[in-house]
Amino acid sequence: MSxxxxxxxxxxxxxxxxxxxRLLLSHPNVEITSVISTSRAGVPIADGFPHLNQIVTNTxxxxxxxxxxxxxxxxxxxxxxxxxxxxxxxxVDAGLKVIDLSGDFRLKSGEAYERWYKHKPADPAYVEKAVYGLSEVFADEVRGAGFISNPGCFPTATLLGLVPVVSEGWADLSSIIIDAKTxxxxxxRGLSLGFHYSEINENLLAYxxxxxxxxxxxxxxLSRVAGEAAVVxxxxxxxxxTRGILSTMYVNLREMHTEEEIINLYRRYYEGRRFVRIRxxxxxxxxxxxxxSNYCDIGISLDQRTGRLTIISVIDNLVKGAAGQAIQNLNLLMGWDEGAGLAFTPVYP
Incomplete structure (x- = not known):
C-alpha cells in the first residue's frame, strides 16, 4: 500500500x-490519483497532450x-x-488540503477583486483563511496551512525582486515602476487572435x-511588508x-546606499532559500x-547619478510562476524538504 x-x-x-x-511525476512523496477536466471528462489525458503518452495513463x-x-x-x-x-x-469544507493557482483568493478586498478581475468575489471567510503562498517571504505562514493561494506569475517575479529593499525601508514607495515581459x-491554451503565430511572431506589444x-x-x-501604503x-x-518572465523594476532610494550594500541585503534576505539566486x-x-526550473534569478544595478535602483528578476512563468511554486508550497505545508520534486537544473540552451 502506497x-x-x-x-x-x-x-x-x-x-x-x-x-x-510533469513536476509531480518526479516528486518522491506524491502520487497523482486524479486528473480532472470538466470539459474533457472521460478522455485519456494523453489524447490532448501526446507527450504524456505511456507516462500518464489517467482518463x-x-x-x-x-x-x-x-x-x-x-x-x-x-x-x-x-x-x-x-x-x-x-x-476545504470536505477536509481536503487546497492549493489554488487562480487569482480568486489572492486579494483580501472583495471590492478590489471584483474591480480588477470582473468576477463576483469569494466568501470573505475563505479569502481570509487562504494563506498567500509566496514561498520565500511567507514560508512560516505556509507551513501547516490547509488552504493556500498561489501567487500570480508577474507578482512572483516582481515581489521577489522588490521585497528585500522595501521591507528594509530603503525604497521610496511612491517611485516604483515595473516593466515586465512575458x-x-x-x-x-485557449485560442485568441493576439496569440496566433502571425500576430505575435516578430512582434512586441504592451497590453x-x-x-x-x-x-x-x-x-x-508590498504594503504589507513595508507597513505603509505602496502604489506602483x-x-x-x-x-x-513560449516561457519566461523578465521584470525590470525602478525604485528611488530614500537614502543613498552602495550597490554592494544592496546586493548584500538581498543575499542576507534570501540566505538558505535555494530557489532565489542573486547575481x-x-x-x-x-x-x-x-x-x-523553479529558480528566480535577480540582478541589481544602482545608478549613483540618479539615486535610482534597477532590479532585474527572471522566472519561468509556468514553474516558479505557477506549478513549481505550488509544489514548493506543498512541501512547506507538509514539512518536507522545500526542494522535493523541484531540484532540477534549468534547461539550456
Missing part, C-alpha cells in the same frame, strides 16, 4: 495543470467532491479565474496598460517566446537561464 500523499489536479488540460503533472475525471475525498489528500485547482470562488470552499504561455489584474496583488504585498506603475508586455555586481539574468 504511503505517498495523494494529489488531484483540477484544470488538468491547461498549461499550469499539465506542468503540475480525465469530472468534478465529484465525494470521490475526491476518497481519492485525494490535496487538490490543486488550476482553473480559470472565477471558478475556484465556489469550488475551493467546498473542497512569453505567450502566460495567456493559457492591459494600467489595468493588469496583478497590480493590486503586488501593491497588497505596472506595465506588461508580450514577447514572442554579483555587473551581472544580470536572462529568462533562458531559468527555463524549465
Amino acid at each position: 504511503t505517498k500523499l495523494r494529489a488531484a489536479i483540477i484544470g488538468s488540460t491547461g498549461y499550469g495543470g499539465v506542468e503540475l503533472i 480525465l475525471d469530472g468534478i465529484d467532491i465525494g470521490q475526491l475525498q476518497q481519492k485525494a489528500d490535496v487538490v490543486f485547482t488550476a482553473t480559470p479565474h472565477g471558478v475556484a470562488t465556489e469550488l475551493a470552499p467546498k473542497l 512569453g505567450v504561455s502566460g495567456g493559457g 492591459k496598460v494600467n489595468r493588469h489584474q496583478h497590480t493590486p496583488e503586488i501593491e497588497q504585498v 506603475t505596472f506595465t506588461t508586455h508580450l514577447v514572442p517566446m 554579483p555586481a555587473g551581472k544580470w539574468p536572462a529568462t533562458k537561464e531559468v527555463w524549465g
Whole structure:
C-alpha cells in the first residue's frame, strides 16, 4: 500500500495543470490519483497532450467532491479565474488540503477583486483563511496551512525582486515602476487572435496598460511588508517566446546606499532559500537561464547619478510562476524538504 500523499489536479488540460503533472511525476512523496477536466471528462489525458503518452495513463475525471475525498489528500485547482470562488470552499469544507493557482483568493478586498478581475468575489471567510503562498517571504505562514493561494506569475517575479529593499525601508514607495515581459504561455491554451503565430511572431506589444489584474496583488504585498501604503506603475508586455518572465523594476532610494550594500541585503534576505539566486555586481539574468526550473534569478544595478535602483528578476512563468511554486508550497505545508520534486537544473540552451 502506497504511503505517498495523494494529489488531484483540477484544470488538468491547461498549461499550469499539465506542468503540475510533469513536476509531480518526479516528486518522491506524491502520487497523482486524479486528473480532472470538466470539459474533457472521460478522455485519456494523453489524447490532448501526446507527450504524456505511456507516462500518464489517467482518463480525465469530472468534478465529484465525494470521490475526491476518497481519492485525494490535496487538490490543486488550476482553473480559470472565477471558478475556484465556489469550488475551493467546498473542497476545504470536505477536509481536503487546497492549493489554488487562480487569482480568486489572492486579494483580501472583495471590492478590489471584483474591480480588477470582473468576477463576483469569494466568501470573505475563505479569502481570509487562504494563506498567500509566496514561498520565500511567507514560508512560516505556509507551513501547516490547509488552504493556500498561489501567487500570480508577474507578482512572483516582481515581489521577489522588490521585497528585500522595501521591507528594509530603503525604497521610496511612491517611485516604483515595473516593466515586465512575458512569453505567450502566460495567456493559457485557449485560442485568441493576439496569440496566433502571425500576430505575435516578430512582434512586441504592451497590453492591459494600467489595468493588469496583478497590480493590486503586488501593491497588497508590498504594503504589507513595508507597513505603509505602496502604489506602483505596472506595465506588461508580450514577447514572442513560449516561457519566461523578465521584470525590470525602478525604485528611488530614500537614502543613498552602495550597490554592494544592496546586493548584500538581498543575499542576507534570501540566505538558505535555494530557489532565489542573486547575481554579483555587473551581472544580470536572462529568462533562458531559468527555463524549465523553479529558480528566480535577480540582478541589481544602482545608478549613483540618479539615486535610482534597477532590479532585474527572471522566472519561468509556468514553474516558479505557477506549478513549481505550488509544489514548493506543498512541501512547506507538509514539512518536507522545500526542494522535493523541484531540484532540477534549468534547461539550456
